[in-house]
Amino acid sequence: MIIASSGDLPFGSLSAPGAGMMPKVMAALMILFAVLMIAGARESAPLAEVDWGDRNHAALVLIITGAAVAAYRPLGFLITMVLLVFCLLVIVERRNVIAAAVYSAALTLFAYWLFDKLLRSPLEPGLLWF
Amino acid sequence: METLQSLLLGFSVALQPSMLWYAFIGCLVGTLVGVLPGIGPLAGISILLPITYGLDATKAIIMLAGIYYGSQYGGSTTSILLRIPGEAASVMTCIDGNAMAKKGRAGAALCIAAVGSFIAGTFGVLVLTAVAPPLAAFALGFGPPEYTALLVLGLIFLGYMSTSSLVRTLLMAAFGLFLGTIGIDVMTGHFRYSFDINELGDGIGIVPVAVGLFGLGEILATPSHQVGSQIIRPKFRELWPNRAEWRDAGWPIARGSVLGFLIGIIPGSAHIISSFMSYALERKVSKKPEEFGHGAVAGVAGPESANNAASTGAFVPMLALGIPTGPVTAVLMAALLIHGVPPGPTLVNDHPNIFWGFVASMYVGNLMLLALNLPLVGIFVNLLRIPYAYLYPLIIMFCVIGVYEVNNSIVDVWIMLIMGAVGYALKKFSFDPAPLVLGLVIAPILEMSLRQALIMSDGHWSIFVQRPVAAVLLAASAGLLALSGIGYFSRRKDWRARMAAEAGEDA
Numbered sequence: 001m002i003i004a005s006s007g008d009l010p011f012g013s014l015s016a017p018g019a020g021m022m023p024k025v026m027a028a029l030m031i032l033f034a035v036l037m038i039a040g041a042r043e044s045a046p047l048a049e050v051d052w053g054d055r056n057h058a059a060l061v062l063i064i065t066g067a068a069v070a071a072y073r074p075l076g077f078l079i080t081m082v083l084l085v086f087c088l089l090v091i092v093e094r095r096n097v098i099a100a101a102v103y104s105a106a107l108t109l110f111a112y113w114l115f116d117k118l119l120r121s122p123l124e125p126g127l128l129w130f
Numbered sequence: 131m132e133t134l135q136s137l138l139l140g141f142s143v144a145l146q147p148s149m150l151w152y153a154f155i156g157c158l159v160g161t162l163v164g165v166l167p168g169i170g171p172l173a174g175i176s177i178l179l180p181i182t183y184g185l186d187a188t189k190a191i192i193m194l195a196g197i198y199y200g201s202q203y204g205g206s207t208t209s210i211l212l213r214i215p216g217e218a219a220s221v222m223t224c225i226d227g228n229a230m231a232k233k234g235r236a237g238a239a240l241c242i243a244a245v246g247s248f249i250a251g252t253f254g255v256l257v258l259t260a261v262a263p264p265l266a267a268f269a270l271g272f273g274p275p276e277y278t279a280l281l282v283l284g285l286i287f288l289g290y291m292s293t294s295s296l297v298r299t300l301l302m303a304a305f306g307l308f309l310g311t312i313g314i315d316v317m318t319g320h321f322r323y324s325f326d327i328n329e330l331g332d333g334i335g336i337v338p339v340a341v342g343l344f345g346l347g348e349i350l351a352t353p354s355h356q357v358g359s360q361i362i363r364p365k366f367r368e369l370w371p372n373r374a375e376w377r378d379a380g381w382p383i384a385r386g387s388v389l390g391f392l393i394g395i396i397p398g399s400a401h402i403i404s405s406f407m408s409y410a411l412e413r414k415v416s417k418k419p420e421e422f423g424h425g426a427v428a429g430v431a432g433p434e435s436a437n438n439a440a441s442t443g444a445f446v447p448m449l450a451l452g453i454p455t456g457p458v459t460a461v462l463m464a465a466l467l468i469h470g471v472p473p474g475p476t477l478v479n480d481h482p483n484i485f486w487g488f489v490a491s492m493y494v495g496n497l498m499l500l501a502l503n504l505p506l507v508g509i510f511v512n513l514l515r516i517p518y519a520y521l522y523p524l525i526i527m528f529c530v531i532g533v534y535e536v537n538n539s540i541v542d543v544w545i546m547l548i549m550g551a552v553g554y555a556l557k558k559f560s561f562d563p564a565p566l567v568l569g570l571v572i573a574p575i576l577e578m579s580l581r582q583a584l585i586m587s588d589g590h591w592s593i594f595v596q597r598p599v600a601a602v603l604l605a606a607s608a609g610l611l612a613l614s615g616i617g618y619f620s621r622r623k624d625w626r627a628r629m630a631a632e633a634g635e636d637a
Contacts, residue, residue, distance in 0.1 A: 010320075014584055018320075019317070020320075020322075023322060023323070030301060033298075037301065040297070044560075050559065052558070054352075054353045058350035058351065062547065069530065077531075081527050084526070085527060089519070104523070111528070121180055121181060121183075121535055123531070
């Protein structure tokens with residue numbers, strides 16, 4: 001894939017290496033190491049032994065965080081982060097809705113105060129005016 | 131004498147109230163980062179990197195370094211009291227530290243870990259003070275071939291020292307090196323793999339990759355029901371170890387300090403490897419190896435000293451050669467570069483205030499950490515009472531803010547998210563993500579020095595064997611590859627595999 005997508009990058013010559021040299025050498029090395037791994041596959045544990053018991057947790061956290069990233073600029077820091085923490089607590093952790101709402105609002109306000117006010121590191125305003 | 135005068139200059143910088151304040155903040159945050167599961171020093175430093183933009187370079191590096199070595203202290207607290215490593219280097223402390231806690235010696239285990247960390251950290255800074263300036267002077271003579279050879283040796287050494295296989299480690303490093311080539315080629319101006327995304331023109335940043343792999347990836351693989359809350363709470367009066375425990379801790383602390391520092395200089399996840407090696411060494415030399423796994427004092431004193439000495443040792447190549455030994459030192463280097471201070475051989479002469487102020491701050495920081503970690507252990511323990519289900523949303527929020535604030539780039543946050551998923555998958559298939567990050571960090575230096583060396587020699591590889599330093603470094607790389615090859619083809623367990631197996635048995 002790397003080699004295919006680097007068609008227009010010149011490899012150059014040894015005396016004048018081009019922009020494509022390093023990526024193509026790395027792609028070749030990755031293929032080599034992958035072949036070596038396949039050759040020694042018998043020494044590794046079978047794939048079926050991998051425990052995927054946490055996959056639902058991982059997928060939910062990824063989806064919720066992904067939605068928050070997508071909403072970060074349009075909605076801004078305060079709204080997005082309250083929703084992010086609230087959704088993680090309610091959807092992933094099945095916590096009480098009221099407790100989750102209070103916690104997510106308090107946590108986000110604390111983070112806002114810490115970064116925006118105390119550390120003067122401006123956060124995305126989004127829909128809100130501050 | 132000259133070193134002593136320079137060190138005095140360093141203390142005149144480090145003892146300024148504002149420097150003391152930032153060293154304290156760094157040590158405090160580092161301890162918190164070490165105590166809290168799911169957030170290691172790398173994620174902690176990366177998240178807090180944007181905060182340092184408003185500071186000068188000395189304050190920034192003093193605070194960030196405080197987080198690094200502070201996390202080594204804090205990591206032992208969760209290991210001993212909760213049997214959960216607060217950060218990866220404290221894995222070995224879980225075994226005997228928690229066994230001591232179950233026997234009612236939690237306070238003694240914490241005290242030995244803190245005192246061992248203090249002695250090892252101070253020893254590390256003393257050697258750093260003596261070694262770094264002459265090494266930097268020597269490295270001034272390095273050209274592109276020497277840097278290429280040194281970086282190749284670092285990668286091979288990382289693979290050799292890794293407790294997973296050499297091939298897996300090198301595959302990860304090659305992937306990291308490839309990721310490091312994304313963006314504009316500085317020598318020709320070609321755009322590489324940026325797919326018309328402007329932000330990728332500057333390349334993939336280390337912060338989103340590191341936070342994704344080590345911060346988010348860890349959270350994805352840790353459902354809250356798997357994090358226990360059986361905390362053993364020590365009483366303050368129980369903190370002091372008895373005479374026999376002090377006697378048992380003495381030599382392991384000394385051996386751990388020396389071993390840890392030496393391993394720390396070598397590229398790789400040195401502080402993690404050092405604690406594994408120290409544990410194996412202590413078990414080997416112990417008169418009562420059967421006690422290991424059941425509360426052996428040496429099983430706490432050795433690894434805790436080793437990981438602290440290693441974290442100090444890791445600063446030697448960073449400060450003297452401008453080469454990161456791991457992801458954490460890479461982020462610290464990035465912090466210096468952001469402030470317009472290039473780390474490397476010229477740092478000692480061009481920015482003596484920063485170099486010596488930083489070194490002196492580590493003496494002060496180690497004292498602060500000893501004072502923080504023992505009397506305040508009860509406060510840190512209380513933090514562990516916060517249910518993990520409430521803690522990790524906070525960590526995710528900080529990950530998003532930290533990554534976004536570096537460049538105000540939402541693309542960086544998407545990269546972090548992708549890397550989180552990659553980190554989760556790597557964990558499932560037992561790949562170590564550290565070589566990937568190291569590869570990403572050294573890719574620009576390696577590519578530049580390799581291409582410059584080839585241009586210098588008009589395309590002749592012989593330049594790498596004609597220059598003595600480069601030849602020695604490449605010979606060492608070849609030797610390590612040969613040793614690994616012998617182990618692979620003879621199908622017998624070498625010392626690394628045996629060490630990992632022994633640690634697994636005790637756990």
